[in-house]
Amino acid sequence: MIANTRRDFLRQVGAGMLVAGVGPAVASDLGLTRVFGADDEGRLTFGALEPLVTLMQETPIAKLQAAVVKTFRDGEAGLRELIAAAALANARSFGGEDYDGFHVMFSLKPALAIAKDLPEARQLLPILKVIHRNSTRIQEFGGGRKEVLRPVQPATLPEGRPGGEVLRDAIRANDLKGAEATFAALSRSGNSFDPLQTALHDSTEVHRVNMVYRAWSLLDIVGRENAHTMLRQSLHYFVSQDHGKYKEYFTGARTLLPKLMDRYGLLARPLGRRVLDDDGVEKLSRTIFDSTPEAAADAAAAALAEGIAPDAIHEAIALASNQLVLRDEEARAHGATVGVHACDTVNALRNIAPASEPRNVIAGVIVAAYYTASDGDHTRGNRRRFLAWEPHPRADGREQVTSKDPEQLLRDLDDAIRQKGQARAAAVVHRYGELDAPAAPVFSLLRRYVISENGSKHGEKFFGTVTEEFGKARARFRWRQLVGMARYAASMYGEPAPGYAEALQLLGLK
DSSP states (O other): OOOOOOHHHOOOTTTTHHHHHHHHHHHHHTTOOOOTOTTTTOOOOOGGGHHHHHHHHHHHHHHHHHHHHHHHHTTTTHHHHHHHHHHHHHHHTTOOOOHHHHHHHHHHHHHHHHHHHHHHGGTTTHHHHHHHHHHHHHHHHGGGOOOOOOOOOOOOOOTTHHHHHHHHHHHTOOOOHHHHHHHHHHHHHTHHHHHHHHHTTTTHHHHHHHHHHHHHHHHHHOGGGGGHHHTHHHHHHHHHTTTTTTHHHHHHHHHHHHHHHHHTTTGOOOOOEEEEEEEHHHHHHHHHHHHHHHHHHHHHHHHHHBOOOOOHHHHHHHHHHHHHHHHHHOSGGGSSSSHHHHHHHHHHHHHHGGGGGGHHHHHHHHHHHHHHHTTTTTTTOOOHHHHHHHSOOOHHHHTTTHHHHHHHHHHHHHHHTTTTTTTHHHHHHHHHHHHHHOOOHHHHHHHHHHHHGGGGGGGHHHHHHHHHHHHHSSSHHHHHHHHHHHHHHHTTOOOOOHHHHHHHHTOOOO
């Protein structure tokens, strides 16, 4: 289970402070791995998981899945251990610097969640999919011969300055070495997550947010002693993004965020607890969707100042980001669209909030609103088009749906996906939801295609977002999430995941 509160999270990452305090010998006796330790060759190592991590990095791809299946069947590793080893192999190899690499990291925890909802005989399938993808990219990247993350020496933190500001300023100065040393010192003290968010909120972009959230969400799988390894990947991405060709595009919130906090006095008041009714959620959602990024951020800040609970505002922002999925008429490779990115980003910021200090909760809400509106209003001038486009279920899809029988609608949904009919698939799910039929069969059907298809790097992650947001949303809104997921499934069908056929054969499945 993910640490759901700030206290839970600090308890998890406190292992770094414990190791630093008792020393390596006692830590070894306690069964802890040194957060910043390495073997004699200056390489990060992962204790009992090291042999499995090495298997992930160095086994030839043609033999990998068979080796993983044998390891699993022999009882040497369960599903969690396989995902943990994949995550650590990914971190050591890429360190947040490889686009395809970090996208695999994003998919690991969602793949495990998918596996747990499958019959026992099929639970290894989604795990094999992401491991195959992970190890393929690792070996393309250089395997064990090329590893980005190495041990790092903690810096001495300056007196009288918040650690988050020191970290942020090193990133702004393009000083990766300084950022790494600062973050190592913060991790050793047992307080690194909130300072990392100071750097996170310095800019807005989907991968930036997910680098933090997806690494954080894996800590209960990889072990708290590996918190530093997982979270430091964000620094590498932040520096590369902050000084890359898209710098100006992603830094618009940098000056706006502190201005809004000051304008509304948000740091001087407790977090609100007001819950909006359905109409209030819809109204705020529409305001954010219709607005420029600056106006959307202002609306979120104003809602915070009115005492509305942060999660209620996140709920409205999640509905706004869902509209981007439902409306985008340019979505051909649907996994890579702005709508999917926005939904995943808002979900990530919403999930980070309970483990964060109040300032970061406030910043996360404002950044989420800014980002959602930004994805509908960036340099391609999409906002007017998004406002004009009809959301799914559109008329051309609804006219194809005649049945009111849930079982027939499930068959129709399967056919629509196989025909790549996005409008029809969305309309079928909408009709199914109107009947108040159970959602589980729809999730089960969509899950099957998330596993079997490549998914443009986003299948598992987006399915996880939809699952969570459906569970949190009110009855009036929740089926919009599954309508968007149905459209995604239809768009990605026809490109089987590499290694999927071999995995079926190894497991004796059809």
